[in-house]
Amino acid sequence: xxxxxxxxxxxxxxxxxxxxxxxxxxxxxxxxxxxxxxxxxxxxxxxxxxxxxxxxxxxxxxxxxxxxxxxxxxxxxxxxxxxxxxxxxxxxxxxxxxxxxxxxxxxxxxxxxxxxxxxxxxxxxxxxxxxxxxxxxxxxxxxxxxxxxxxxxxxxxxxxxxxxxxxxxxxxxxxxxxxxxxxxxxxxxxxxxxxxxxxxxxxxxxxxxxxxxxxxxxxxxxxxxxxxxxxxxxxxxxxxxxxxxxxxxxxxxxxxxxxxxxxxxxxxxxxxxxxxxxxxxxxxxxxxxxxxxxxxxxxxxxxxxxxxxxxxxxxxxxxxxxxxxxxxxxxxxxxxxxxxxxxxxxxxxxxxxxxxxxxxxxxxxxxxxxxxxxxxxxxxx
Amino acid sequence: xxxxxxxxxxxxxxxxxxxxxxxxxxxxxxxxxxxxxxxxxxxxxxxxxxxxxxxxxxxxxxxxxxxxxxxxxxxxxxxxxxxxxxxxxxxxxxxxxxxxxxxxxxxxxxxxxxxxxxxxxxxxxxxxxxxxxxxxxxxxxxxxxxxxxxxxxxxxxxxxxxxxxxxxxxxxxxxxxxxxxxxxxxxxxxxxxxxxxxxxxxxxxxxxxxxxxxxxxxxxxxxxxxxxxxxxxxxxxxxxxxxxxxxxxxxxxxxxxxxxxxxxxxxxxxxxxxxxxxxxxxxxxxxxxxxxxxxxxxxxxxxxxxxxxxxxxxxxxxxxxxxxxxxxxxxxxxxxxxxxxxxxxxxxxxxxxxxxxxxxxxxxxxxxxxxxxxxxxxxxx
Numbered sequence: 001x002x003x004x005x006x007x008x009x010x011x012x013x014x015x016x017x018x019x020x021x022x023x024x025x026x027x028x029x030x031x032x033x034x035x036x037x038x039x040x041x042x043x044x045x046x047x048x049x050x051x052x053x054x055x056x057x058x059x060x061x062x063x064x065x066x067x068x069x070x071x072x073x074x075x076x077x078x079x080x081x082x083x084x085x086x087x088x089x090x091x092x093x094x095x096x097x098x099x100x101x102x103x104x105x106x107x108x109x110x111x112x113x114x115x116x117x118x119x120x121x122x123x124x125x126x127x128x129x130x131x132x133x134x135x136x137x138x139x140x141x142x143x144x145x146x147x148x149x150x151x152x153x154x155x156x157x158x159x160x161x162x163x164x165x166x167x168x169x170x171x172x173x174x175x176x177x178x179x180x181x182x183x184x185x186x187x188x189x190x191x192x193x194x195x196x197x198x199x200x201x202x203x204x205x206x207x208x209x210x211x212x213x214x215x216x217x218x219x220x221x222x223x224x225x226x227x228x229x230x231x232x233x234x235x236x237x238x239x240x241x242x243x244x245x246x247x248x249x250x251x252x253x254x255x256x257x258x259x260x261x262x263x264x265x266x267x268x269x270x271x272x273x274x275x276x277x278x279x280x281x282x283x284x285x286x287x288x289x290x291x292x293x294x295x296x297x298x299x300x301x302x303x304x305x306x307x308x309x310x311x312x313x314x315x316x317x318x319x320x321x322x323x324x325x326x327x328x329x330x331x332x333x334x335x336x337x338x339x340x341x342x343x344x345x346x347x348x349x350x351x352x353x354x355x356x357x358x359x360x361x362x363x364x365x366x367x368x369x370x371x372x373x374x375x376x377x378x379x380x381x
Numbered sequence: 382x383x384x385x386x387x388x389x390x391x392x393x394x395x396x397x398x399x400x401x402x403x404x405x406x407x408x409x410x411x412x413x414x415x416x417x418x419x420x421x422x423x424x425x426x427x428x429x430x431x432x433x434x435x436x437x438x439x440x441x442x443x444x445x446x447x448x449x450x451x452x453x454x455x456x457x458x459x460x461x462x463x464x465x466x467x468x469x470x471x472x473x474x475x476x477x478x479x480x481x482x483x484x485x486x487x488x489x490x491x492x493x494x495x496x497x498x499x500x501x502x503x504x505x506x507x508x509x510x511x512x513x514x515x516x517x518x519x520x521x522x523x524x525x526x527x528x529x530x531x532x533x534x535x536x537x538x539x540x541x542x543x544x545x546x547x548x549x550x551x552x553x554x555x556x557x558x559x560x561x562x563x564x565x566x567x568x569x570x571x572x573x574x575x576x577x578x579x580x581x582x583x584x585x586x587x588x589x590x591x592x593x594x595x596x597x598x599x600x601x602x603x604x605x606x607x608x609x610x611x612x613x614x615x616x617x618x619x620x621x622x623x624x625x626x627x628x629x630x631x632x633x634x635x636x637x638x639x640x641x642x643x644x645x646x647x648x649x650x651x652x653x654x655x656x657x658x659x660x661x662x663x664x665x666x667x668x669x670x671x672x673x674x675x676x677x678x679x680x681x682x683x684x685x686x687x688x689x690x691x692x693x694x695x696x697x698x699x700x701x702x703x704x705x706x707x708x709x710x711x712x713x714x715x716x717x718x719x720x721x722x723x724x725x726x727x728x729x730x731x732x733x734x735x736x737x738x739x740x741x742x743x744x745x746x747x748x749x750x751x752x753x754x755x756x757x758x759x760x761x762x
Contacts, residue, residue: 040701040708046692068675068700076678076696084692294449297457311427311465315457319449320421326707327421 004183014261017351022140023181027055033266053341062097070136078138091139127171158191166203183210274333293318306338385564395642398732403521404562408436414647434722443478451517459519472520508552539572547584564591655714687719
């Protein structure tokens with residue numbers, strides 16, 4: 001039935017170089033998705049997103065079910081047509097946002113009832129309804145509806161939460177409508193407890209999915225613990241399926257996770273930072289609002305080939321953020337997404353050339369150097 | 382000394398088809414400038430602005446003198462380099478914004494002292510300082526520093542204000558530093574009084590400028606009065622110089638003004654409307670936030686060839702504005718600027734083909750028709 005597929009073309013240690021094929025085309029892995037929460041990558045045109053090298057977008061079930069509504073999107077021809085993104089689309093299940101954004105939520109074995117953060121109207125989200133919504137959205141990769149276990153959680157809390165998510169995963173699988181080229185991913189939970197992570201993987205493997213998300217990480221446990229959880233989880237997963245670390249992360253999180261075998265990532269960091277003046281560079285992050293950039297005629301990142309770095313100075317970007325001009329977020333978001341996509345491309349090539357360890361070491365060394373020294377100028381008359 | 386030039390290639394009644402050549406290239410007239418107040422066309426990249434057909438940008442002396450500062454822009458290489466706009470740039474003189482935005486302003490024969498609306502710091506703007514600032518900005522077309530006479534004004538008030546502006550125009554001419562390809566425009570004032578408009582033109586002609594702005598219109602006097610002022614003013618101006626109607630206007634204002642011999646226009650309307658959800662179409666303006674568009678799969682304007690109309694539905698634009706996504710202002714601003722530039726192109730061709738009256742009549746007829754009827758759909762299950 002399904003021609004949804006994952007082909008690994010090279011490995012380097014635990015890291016994999018591959019390609020996922022879906023009903024709306026393929027994407028190279030390791031992949032970083034463009035975050036298009038409400039059906040748009042904030043402050044970017046689709047053409048600009050494409051130009052950064054992004055092949056995969058992730059949209060948000062919770063936001064889209066509230067506005068414009070899942071059935072409305074279906075009526076308008078599905079997300080690809082609606083947002084003019086012909087390539088592959090992942091949708092999250094809505095669980096994470098229901099827990100963090102909605103008010104008056106009530107969680108039972110059946111699902112979650114809650115009130116919209118937009119207008120207070122009542123909704124219900126269950127495994128079955130989440131599958132139906134993601135079907136309406138025409139998502140290429142549907143994510144199981146789960147509870148993202150809050151951090152910190154006791155072993156007992158984490159076990160209870162994870163086991164309910166595993167029961168929900170079975171219901172998702174039963175409710176998911178198989179279509180050629182469309183995939184359903186299970187999501188591993190279990191908080192910071194290796195035994196629970198292993199139990200979760202076992203439960204998911206028993207049901208069988210087209211790929212596996214690792215959820216409930218990057219929620220405050222710290223990078224070391226997160227990496228440890230990957231070390232104990234990824235080897236247990238079906239290696240013939242793509243592995244997606246949800247909501248991660250900073251560039252060094254991504255490099256460390258690729259080293260541990262993760263194939264897919266999504267994170268609001270490059271877009272959100274791009275709107276607040278934080279730029280990612282080969283020398284670490286730069287706050288462009290800082291006064292030291294006001295007279296700096298150098299690009300944000302001399303090693304970057306994006307249009308922002310090719311055409312604009314730090315001084316101009318600084319001016320745009322200080323005057324709250326929309327072009328500031330537009331140019332910096334473009335740069336940040338380009339930076340992330342270039343990093344993914346570098347990682348893919350490093351795996352192909354079996355020099356990922358070396359690349360990662362050099363990457364961390366560059367990041368540790370920090371930003372270039374400020375220009376020392378005297379005020380002209 | 383100056384190769385700043387204006388060449389008229391065709392006329393149709395009072396309307397002219399021409400080209401202005403400056404130190405940073407030429408632009409075809411009648412021309413509509415892209416408004417880049419603080420050194421950026423709001424919600425647009427330079428590439429997108431270019432793609433609409435805009436050849437000329439207008440920046441704002443008042444805003445740029447406050448942030449980042451005129452001398453700072455000079456130090457950074459001038460406006461063209463700063464904002465990555467290699468083409469011709471007009472700068473206004475700052476007079477209009479000082480009157481409307483600054484606080485605690487004090488107007489004397491010498492000039493204006495005021496406090497910044499940003500941080501309250503004190504500034505002085507005089508004809509001489511305005512010329513110096515516009516020189517720092519490296520503006521191709523410098524506008525004289527004048528007082529935009531408030532509306533309504535008595536004949537006496539208007540005369541007094543206009544005569545001071547004419548004395549200031551002399552000082553501007555004396556202070557302006559002639560450079561090859563750079564022009565200085567005088568500005569006609571005189572409120573709604575034909576005799577004062579005539580006196581103002583006479584004073585400016587005596588000094589001699591590279592072009593003439595018509596100021597103090599579109600400030601509440603109404604279209605009929607504005608057109609009447611053009612009827613009594615434009616014929617008195619040196620026909621070998623470009624005529625620029627400042628701050629105008631709506632599409633029908635522009636069509637009527639081109640018919641009366643105006644060559645250049647600027648207005649925040651297409652960009653500002655683009656950010657608030659108002660779209661310009663061949664059938665008049667459309668408020669995309671209106672609920673009637675929520676399920677409308679048609680483009681904003683079926684006759685428009687911009688990327689927004691080619692790739693997106695009214696339903697999607699409606700969604701973007703309802704969810705306050707930045708892409709909404711980006712796409713609608715692009716459309717509106719494209720609409721304005723297409724109108725200018727149509728006007729230029731109509732003049733060349735000596736059918737401007739016919740074009741104007743058809744244009745007004747289309748506008749009067751209003752928006753296309755709403756789709757009549759029943760809610761699907």
